[in-house]
Amino acid sequence: MDKYQSELRDEPTIPAKTWQERQSEEQRKWEDERGNVLNSFVENVGLIPNNCQKCLSLLPHIAVRCRSCKKHLCWKCDFEVHSIEPFHLRCFINTEHQKWLNPNTFFDKDWNFIMKGYFIFM
Ligand SMILES: [Zn+2]
Numbered sequence: 155m156d157k158y159q160s161e162l163r164d165e166p167t168i169p170a171k172t173w174q175e176r177q178s179e180e181q182r183k184w185e186d187e188r189g190n191v192l193n194s195f196v197e198n199v200g201l202i203p204n205n206c207q208k209c210l211s212l213l214p215h216i217a218v219r220c221r222s223c224k225k226h227l228c229w230k231c232d233f234e235v236h237s238i239e240p241f242h243l244r245c246f247i248n249t250e251h252q253k254w255l256n257p258n259t260f261f262d263k264d265w266n267f268i269m270k271g272y273f274i275f276m
């Protein structure tokens with residue numbers, strides 16, 4: 155019984171240690187993640203072409219990359235192509251990040267996200 159009580163008294167130190175461990179693990183994860191963010195920044199700058207690969211209009215370091223078309227597109231061509239090809243794997247890309255796009259997410263001329271409905275004819 156004495157042993158049990160002393161274990162109870164010791165107990166609060168156990169979660170404290172675990173929390174610290176968890177914190178340092180989180181810190182490590184963040185360090186890893188920060189490396190990835192930096193890498194993708196450097197990669198993206200090199201990977202975004204200067205021009206839309208369909209209409210050749212200038213891209214302001216922002217593009218929609220389509221894995222299916224294997225092209226970087228401006229907002230306009232992206233909508234033209236992908237409003238009728240909803241199953242293409244598209245990704246928004248700028249110098250800071252990449253984001254997978256839903257089939258109904260498109261952009262206006264200022265690269266603001268817009269949602270467009272589309273019809274599937276059966
Ligand atoms: Zn274009």
Ligand SMILES: [Zn+2]
Nearest residue numbers: 220222223242
């Ligand atoms: Zn595509």
